[in-house]
Amino acid sequence: MTAHTSSLSALASEAVLSPDALIAGPCALPVAPMAMPHQVIEQQSGLIRRLLTGLHLQAAPAGTGH
């Protein structure tokens, strides 16, 4: 058990807290933020659009040049 936990237990034994005070006080979630960056979970464009883009890119060199 950590010192933090022991001191809180002592606090609890000394005074009986109401449920609201308990939840807002010693039983509130610890503040220890951690970044959770959003991931890329879908393609930016649909399959058909990607196929068309692919075909367009393949066809493009023939049309470019001079």
Next chain:
Amino acid sequence: MALSLASRAGLYALRFLAIAFSLLAGIGAFILFLQFGSVDGIDALDVTRAVLILISTQWLALGATVAMIGLPSRARPPKYDPKAPIKGRTVVLVPVYNEDPLVTFARIAAMDASLAATGDTAEVHFAVLSDTRNDLIAAREKLIFARLVAERNAIGRFFYRRRELNTGKKAGNIEDFITRSGGAYDYAVILDADSLMEGETILQMVRRMEAEPRLGLLQTLPKVIRARSRFGRAMQFAAAFFSPVFARGLAMVQGETGPFWGHNAIVRTRAFAESCGLPALKGKPPFGGHVMSHDYVEAALLARGGWIVRLDDDLGGSYEEGPENIVDHAKRDRRWCQGNLQHSRIIGAPGLRMWSRFVFSQGIMAYIAPLFWVGFILASIAAPLMAPPPDYFPTPYWPIPYFPPSEASKAISLAIGIFGLLFLPKVLIALRMSVTGAAKGFGGPILAFASTLSELALSSITAPVLLMYSTRSVMQVVMGRDGGWPTNNRGDGTLSLKDSFAASHWIVTIGLVGLLTTWFFAPGLLLWLLPVGLPMVFSPVILSWSSRPSRSRLMGVPSEYAKPAVVKLHDEVLNRWALDVEAEQEQDARQPKKELSAHHG
């Protein structure tokens, strides 16, 4: 430890074997069906039906192959020291959503007592993450939480918070915790409100995480407990008797790209935070919006991030509760259906492992496969209407009629093959359990075998009804209807005949229309379709009957014969709390009378 070259080759060989066998079975069914249909010439409808049966058989065969792979193998723990001192800090996350707090928080008390009983000094905290929308239930949560903290002397170890908005549902609830408090913990055990785990199991999960720094998520195989109804006990029996073998096969085939079922699992907080932030999908539900079946996606994202995701099916002491009736099962399935079909948007996400994509495709297939069976049945009813009339005199001026040879044997072989794929793995599992002595925990080999046959009979009767619910779910999702996030019904679950009829009258109608149509247009098919049509016609009776309490010795499971320690602890706490609440209510009821008499006095 990364997979060695030899074991990687073995893994790929196993995957190849599973896929190749299922494809082979599908192709076999395709050819057999075409031979059967070739009697009066092959038309487009025959080919359509053959393709439908190919896809459906391939899907069934894959499940059977996974079981066959798991059958000869036995779950073994990985190499680690099961007594190593635990260095990291762990939090057990209990997301709740309109659940009965008395029952749920009693589980926390039981798990904490179970942890204390191990005598280990590892730091394990509990956090109740409430997404409850009902203010009355939320008020009760606070009261009972205070009691829980006082009883377990848990200030500084137990936490509670309720979100104002339940953005992102369960995944959003967990994400909210990680972003607010994740830095305080090395590991997080993720539970459902109905999860229960032995303290020793939680500690062993932590030790396994500490022994393998690349392990991002470890999933246990939860056993269903406390089932009371006929349907619930059949599910409980299947989960205890058959699932370990299927899970063994799955663990072998999936390797380090294992599953996450959303609960009864532990994650490395850092790995989860850096890999599993889920944005809402583009567009509106059902395909867009928040990811519903987030667990599969999180498993895939962890694997994409280079983390190991593993199913340790050797770990016992992991429990959950299941639906008690078919309607509750169908409601849960509706949610899972939408979640799995939504994965069609995620399957092409950049950088995913090929196996993760395959797992997504199988999840989608699990829900659309019933459509192929329905399509096959409909095409079979329509086929005689399209078929040309038989020609008994194909040779001009030849006086003796020609009777085309019957290909019924092909159809019978096909039916036997399909039923074999469904039944054989379960029968073989029963045999294995008898041979290894594991059937003792299920009342002995004879009772276990009788339970297997009963489960097969019950699942055959309920299959057409579940098939109809699945088909409706898929149609609703495809038509753009969002199923929302209904609360799980964790109560008694008994259904009256009236309620059952209200939930299944449309299945009765489809069953009756289907059988009558077959009788008129394809009478030869009627006998074949009765096993599907009759359960549909009698679905209200099946729903109601299967939801009633089971008093049979059949379907007995080890947790019924010998209650697990943590379940006993939960019973003790719950009974005590329930009596206290009853006493308080009685006192409250008497109080006004006293006041009233004092006033009159």
